[in-house]
Amino acid sequence: MLSELLQGIESGGFLIIRDSCSYSGRDLLKSFITAALNREEVIHVLCFDVSEEELKDGLKPSDTQRFHIHNAYSDPLGWTGHPNFTAQQFSLEDLTNLVKQTSQPKPAVLVIDSLSWILRHKTPPAVCQTLQQLRKGGAVRAVIGLLHTDMHQRGTVGSVCHLATSLISVAPGVKGKEAVARVTKRSKSGKVMQDEEIFCIAEDFTVTILSKASHAEHKTNSTEEEQADPTANLTFNLRLSDSELEAKQKLTLPFVFSKEKKTALLYPGPGSGRILYEPDANDDYDQEDPDDDLDV
Amino acid sequence: MFTELNSILNTSPDSFTQGEFILVSDRQSDASFLIHHFLSFYLRARCKVCFLGLAQSFCHYGAVSQRLGVSLTQAKEKGQLVFFEGLKECLSVLLPKENNVESGAMNFLRDPPVGLRSLYEFVRSSMIGSGSMEEGAEQWGPNVLLVDDLSVLLSLGVDVGAVLDFSHYCRALVCSQMQGNMVMLVRCNKEEDDDDDGDEGSEVLLKGLTHQCNLNLHVQGLPTGYCKDIHGQMEVCWKRRQGDAPHMQKNLFQYKVHDKGASFFARGTSSAVL
Numbered sequence: 376m377l378s379e380l381l382q383g384i385e386s387g388g389f390l391i392i393r394d395s396c397s398y399s400g401r402d403l404l405k406s407f408i409t410a411a412l413n414r415e416e417v418i419h420v421l422c423f424d425v426s427e428e429e430l431k432d433g434l435k436p437s438d439t440q441r442f443h444i445h446n447a448y449s450d451p452l453g454w455t456g457h458p459n460f461t462a463q464q465f466s467l468e469d470l471t472n473l474v475k476q477t478s479q480p481k482p483a484v485l486v487i488d489s490l491s492w493i494l495r496h497k498t499p500p501a502v503c504q505t506l507q508q509l510r511k512g513g514a515v516r517a518v519i520g521l522l523h524t525d526m527h528q529r530g531t532v533g534s535v536c537h538l539a540t541s542l543i544s545v546a547p548g549v550k551g552k553e554a555v556a557r558v559t560k561r562s563k564s565g566k567v568m569q570d571e572e573i574f575c576i577a578e579d580f581t582v583t584i585l586s587k588a589s590h591a592e593h594k595t596n597s598t599e600e601e602q603a604d605p606t607a608n609l610t611f612n613l614r615l616s617d618s619e620l621e622a623k624q625k626l627t628l629p630f631v632f633s634k635e636k637k638t639a640l641l642y643p644g645p646g647s648g649r650i651l652y653e654p655d656a657n658d659d660y661d662q663e664d665p666d667d668d669l670d671v
Numbered sequence: 672m673f674t675e676l677n678s679i680l681n682t683s684p685d686s687f688t689q690g691e692f693i694l695v696s697d698r699q700s701d702a703s704f705l706i707h708h709f710l711s712f713y714l715r716a717r718c719k720v721c722f723l724g725l726a727q728s729f730c731h732y733g734a735v736s737q738r739l740g741v742s743l744t745q746a747k748e749k750g751q752l753v754f755f756e757g758l759k760e761c762l763s764v765l766l767p768k769e770n771n772v773e774s775g776a777m778n779f780l781r782d783p784p785v786g787l788r789s790l791y792e793f794v795r796s797s798m799i800g801s802g803s804m805e806e807g808a809e810q811w812g813p814n815v816l817l818v819d820d821l822s823v824l825l826s827l828g829v830d831v832g833a834v835l836d837f838s839h840y841c842r843a844l845v846c847s848q849m850q851g852n853m854v855m856l857v858r859c860n861k862e863e864d865d866d867d868d869g870d871e872g873s874e875v876l877l878k879g880l881t882h883q884c885n886l887n888l889h890v891q892g893l894p895t896g897y898c899k900d901i902h903g904q905m906e907v908c909w910k911r912r913q914g915d916a917p918h919m920q921k922n923l924f925q926y927k928v929h930d931k932g933a934s935f936f937a938r939g940t941s942s943a944v945l
Contacts, residue, residue: 396878399910399919426843448843449847449848450840450843451839452840454791491882495832496832523882526879
């Protein structure tokens with residue numbers, strides 16, 4: 376599913392790449408930008424988190440006419456007095472004007488790096504409203520945003536992701552260069568598809584899907600080692616020969632009772648030991664009547 | 672300057688990557704020894720250093736730097752070091768005297784919602800101000816900003832968002848515009864898995880700064896407990912190496928702090944153990 380998303384986002388689509396401290400989603404974002412540029416699409420990038428140079432690093436846009444970076448990194452709050460684009464300008468009118476400035480025939484794809492910056496300075500409802508208006512507005516064809524999930528509360532992240540038509544959550548993989556992507560795609564008919572894939576990104580930002588991660592990955596690859604034989608390498612003999620083994624197996628243990636032996640012991644039949652008792656006068660001694668003459 | 676740390680980070684005072692944001696963080700531990708290392712490192716590299724010392728006094732840093740072979744007083748006199756003594760400036764804001772000239776950088780103490788814009792202006796003026804130099808003044812290398820430490824600002828009532836904005840602006844100025852380096856210390860007092868609301872601010876600050884930085888040195892105590900010979904472990908995490916293949920690299924070392932330095936070694940190879 377990741378490769379389908381890389382091949383194109385449908386009109387009115389909103390893709391969010393969710394990352395965390397342990398793995399940055401910016402490389403995947405750059406892969407999406409590269410793929411879109413190769414498809415001859417117009418890209419506008421709103422750059423808050425990193426500088427223009429850092430974002431362009433590694434990308435080779437063959438046609439700079441179609442690739443526009445709006446620098447909101449150097450002064451996003453207007454502290455220097457000459458801001459290029461501030462966080463407060465994240466609204467439908469300002470963004471539409473920004474995109475229309477370049478006067479391209481086709482509607483553009485808007486890439487936002489990152490949504491976390493905007494969410495820190497504008498309330499989540501306002502951001503969600505602007506994003507929804509952008510999707511329906513027509514000035515941009517699709518929106519791709521990068522969101523750092525560990526910088527916001529879960530409610531905020533959940534609200535923004537609810538608007539998305541596709542979600543990709545990236546996490547570090549088991550081996551060095553690999554990463555795990557959990558893709559959720561919501562189609563217009565209401566169907567939700569989920570998938571988990573392992574991918575790695577090359578230097579030119581092409582994505583290679585390595586395999587589909589499944590729960591069977593957890594199977595331990597432990598090859599059972601040969602159990603060490605304790606009877607080997609000794610100065611005395613601990614092994615049994617065949618006759619000895621037979622005799623050992625025939626041996627009955629003294630207090631391991633079979634059922635027949637149990638019943639024989641508990642219910643003694645004729646022939647087993649019997650006790651014969653004949654009452655003796657001397658045994659009949661009553662403590663309270665030693666002379667045996669009381670009429671009780 | 673710790674020579675072993677230089678070899679781990681593959682730098683030396685003669686050649687180091689410029690435009691880097693190095694985040695020094697600790698969790699229930701004390702990573703300020705790394706700040707002393709970077710201070711002496713950049714002074715030896717003949718860089719122009721702006722040091723925001725919010726946690727300790729100038730004498731403290733001077734005494735430790737003396738042991739590492741660098742004199743802060745001399746550097747200050749020569750104009751190589753601009754030292755912002757947070758403790759003194761706080762007092763001058765709270766107890767204004769007539770002959771005291773406030774720099775205005777600690778305005779947020781009177782009005783926390785204002786944020787750290789004036790502190791940023793102070794940093795900016797100390798960095799850009801070096802453009803106008805008198806004749807005979809020495810030429811210094813790239814600008815470096817050191818902050819010790821950012822968590823103090825949180826406990827002074829500044830909002831986490833304001834601190835993140837401050838570090839963003841400093842990074843835009845120092846690393847991107849002036850191609851200098853920036854080292855910031857941030858401290859966390861809680862366990863990572865605790866879901867307490869008490870210290871949420873410093874967790875969010877740490878996460879936000881980790882996203883912004885190029886290199887993260889994370890210092891923690893040993894997971895197995897206290898040890899006399901090994902003072903803790905340090906995780907070195909490189910992000911966004913330019914030119915290299917896009918991936919993250921993490922290395923774990925253990926360290927011991929001595930009188931005049933610190934030694935770093937791979938896990939389990941401490942001289943006390945081997």
